[in-house]
Amino acid sequence: MIQFFARYLHTFLLMAIAGLLGAILMRMTMAPGPVVPNGAHVEAISQQQPEATSEITDATATETIPPYTPLATLTPSRTLKPPPTFEPPTATLPPSATPTITPTQAIDLSVSIPGLRGAETPTPSTTPGCEPRKDWKLTYEVQNNDALIKIADRYNTSVSELTQANCLSDPNVIRAGQTLRVPGAVQPSQPKYECLPWEILTPIDGTQAIEGTGQLTFNWRGPRTPYNLIRIIEPDNSKFEVVVELRQNEQIDLADIPLDGWHTVYIYPLDENFVQINCLEGGPWRFRKNPKPTDTPTPDTPFGG
Numbered sequence: 001m002i003q004f005f006a007r008y009l010h011t012f013l014l015m016a017i018a019g020l021l022g023a024i025l026m027r028m029t030m031a032p033g034p035v036v037p038n039g040a041h042v043e044a045i046s047q048q049q050p051e052a053t054s055e056i057t058d059a060t061a062t063e064t065i066p067p068y069t070p071l072a073t074l075t076p077s078r079t080l081k082p083p084p085t086f087e088p089p090t091a092t093l094p095p096s097a098t099p100t101i102t103p104t105q106a107i108d109l110s111v112s113i114p115g116l117r118g119a120e121t122p123t124p125s126t127t128p129g130c131e132p133r134k135d136w137k138l139t140y141e142v143q144n145n146d147a148l149i150k151i152a153d154r155y156n157t158s159v160s161e162l163t164q165a166n167c168l169s170d171p172n173v174i175r176a177g178q179t180l181r182v183p184g185a186v187q188p189s190q191p192k193y194e195c196l197p198w199e200i201l202t203p204i205d206g207t208q209a210i211e212g213t214g215q216l217t218f219n220w221r222g223p224r225t226p227y228n229l230i231r232i233i234e235p236d237n238s239k240f241e242v243v244v245e246l247r248q249n250e251q252i253d254l255a256d257i258p259l260d261g262w263h264t265v266y267i268y269p270l271d272e273n274f275v276q277i278n279c280l281e282g283g284p285w286r287f288r289k290n291p292k293p294t295d296t297p298t299p300d301t302p303f304g305g
Contacts, residue, residue, distance in 0.1 A: 130167030136181040144176050154190075155182040193269070198222040198282035200265070208288040212254065219249045220267060223279045227270035235261035243274070260290040 140151060148171050152159050163171040166180050174180075201219035203210060210216065218230060230250055232240040240257050244250045257263060266283035268276050 132167055132181050133165040136165055136183055138182050138184050138187070140180050140182045140187075142174050142176055142178040142180065146174065146176070148172070148174055151180065151182070154188060155184055156188075157183050193223055193225055193271070193277050193279065195277075195279035196221070196223050198267070198280075200282070200285045203285075203287045205285040206287070208291050210254070210287050210289045212290075214254060215251045216254050217249065217251050218265070220282060221248060222267065222282050223269045223277065224248075225269040225277055226272050227274060229268040229270055231266045231268065232257055233264040233266075234259045235263070243270070254289065257289065260292070262286055262288050 138155075140155070142151075148159050148162055148168075152162050159171050162168070162180065162182070165183075168174070199221040201221070202217055222228075226246060228244045228248065230242050230244060230252075232252075234240065234257055236259060238259075240252075242250060242252060263286065264283070265285045265287070266281050268281045269279050271277050
């Protein structure tokens, strides 16, 4: 559209300039002739003037000015609409809801660890429809840390017989306070002391870190008896002994065992009469006092020295 308009304007200007030039030429033709002095050649000029005028007229007549053509009507272009105005939506507050508390179980009580007795869901300890042995009149109440095999040994029977006689669903599950039928007419005599395994805690067996002249603490585990005798054999085979009452620990002064080198320790369980019970003594355990760099190992001494 713009190119068409420019071309049309260019043509119009050319036509306007051509018309202006034509008008100027016509004015020049119609102007009065020159004045001739003394009338010498007036006639000759008069006779020639019509011919020139005629030529100018003819020349002027031959130039045709094109008619004026009005500009074409411009087709209005499509007016773009202004962009829409976006307004933020009006914020609508949500309704205030009162939170409700959903009750939940704080502790999961359904824990089941394979191999752990006592964590299972309580189940009947007896077999339904089973009748205990009526010929077993003697009963025994299960104590803490009891086991069916231990009860069977005490009453000179077997685990399977105890299980069948008491209608037990699982021979490995018994509870403290449970009453069991056992064979026999009278309760067997209960041993007064139990021969538990020995374990030295301090000083650790084979330690070489005993130095100085302070206190040396002994701690151990073993049979619980009224008395325990601690015997320490020094490197020259001399003995140091002390009796401990109703406990499994003792402190001794290192000045009481003055010799340096390896010492051997034994612990003897004693009854009320200071007699060793029917259990083996604890030991031997060894410790080394004041080790020296110049000590040389001997074949009968562990850890050298």
